Amino acid sequence: MKGAPRGRKGSVKMKVRNTWLPLGVWVAVALPGCRESTAADQSLIAAAKTQVLDPALCAPSQPGFTPTATNPYFPIAPGRQWVYEGNESGAAIRLEITVLNQQEPVAGVTTQVVEERETNDGVLVEVSRNFFAQAHNGAVCYFGEAVDIYEGGVIVSHEGSWRADDPGNAPGIIMPQNPEPGQKFKVELAPGVAEDEATIVSTGRVKVPAGTFPDAIKIRDFNPLDGGKGRKAFAAGVGLIVDGAVELVSYTP
Numbered sequence: 001m002k003g004a005p006r007g008r009k010g011s012v013k014m015k016v017r018n019t020w021l022p023l024g025v026w027v028a029v030a031l032p033g034c035r036e037s038t039a040a041d042q043s044l045i046a047a048a049k050t051q052v053l054d055p056a057l058c059a060p061s062q063p064g065f066t067p068t069a070t071n072p073y074f075p076i077a078p079g080r081q082w083v084y085e086g087n088e089s090g091a092a093i094r095l096e097i098t099v100l101n102q103q104e105p106v107a108g109v110t111t112q113v114v115e116e117r118e119t120n121d122g123v124l125v126e127v128s129r130n131f132f133a134q135a136h137n138g139a140v141c142y143f144g145e146a147v148d149i150y151e152g153g154v155i156v157s158h159e160g161s162w163r164a165d166d167p168g169n170a171p172g173i174i175m176p177q178n179p180e181p182g183q184k185f186k187v188e189l190a191p192g193v194a195e196d197e198a199t200i201v202s203t204g205r206v207k208v209p210a211g212t213f214p215d216a217i218k219i220r221d222f223n224p225l226d227g228g229k230g231r232k233a234f235a236a237g238v239g240l241i242v243d244g245a246v247e248l249v250s251y252t253p
Contacts, residue, residue: 076099080253162194208242231244
């Protein structure tokens with residue numbers, strides 16, 4: 001769900017971390033023992049039929065939204081927590097994502113609040129509160145985020161904040177109902193503020209410090225506002241396990 005700390009980069013949630021690796025390199029790193037080459041991976045992408053998902057899947061006017069998400073690749077329920085660690089530009093990054101026991105009405109929909117806290121070498125750089133809800137069709141929808149960026153223990157910016165009920169905005173798709181390679185979708189729909197896009201690249205086994213997950217999907221992110229690219233992986237029954245430079249180290253269901 002996360003991306004480059006705006007306190008450092010100024011840039012999806014899924015925020016796009018600007019730690020892009022060529023996809024073939026990612027395969028070699030994330031899938032130990034896998035012999036897929038860059039050419040083979042690109043062939044896989046080309047073979048997948050591109051399907052652009054309609055943002056109307058998350059239209060607030062439709063009935064049946066629930067704040068708790070049962071989508072296996074993006075499960076949301078109060079009390080769940082994910083912890084990620086990694087290194088970026090020589091700094092030790094730690095990201096904690098927690099589903100709070102809080103809800104937020106956005107665009108007439110009751111959303112679940114998910115908090116992200118990121119530290120850089122032990123120093124807090126960002127706290128954000130993200131708003132998600134699952135549509136009746138099974139897609140998990142992203143209704144915005146409230147961002148606090150820190151420097152020296154003080155909030156210095158709210159850059160990247162957006163809500164789906166602000167003029168000109170709309171909810172994005174954070175996870176399709178049935179994710180398949182080739183699917184492309186808008187994650188954020190806040191023109192000029194947050195416009196992250198995602199493409200499902202492939203499925204397969206992914207190994208991270210928290211374990212090996214045989215049923216995972218790999219996603220490529222793109223931020224058209226600054227050209228940033230990133231990578232993510234989501235595992236069935238767990239959710240986000242790779243986000244750019246950080247990987248899952250522990251998970252509390």
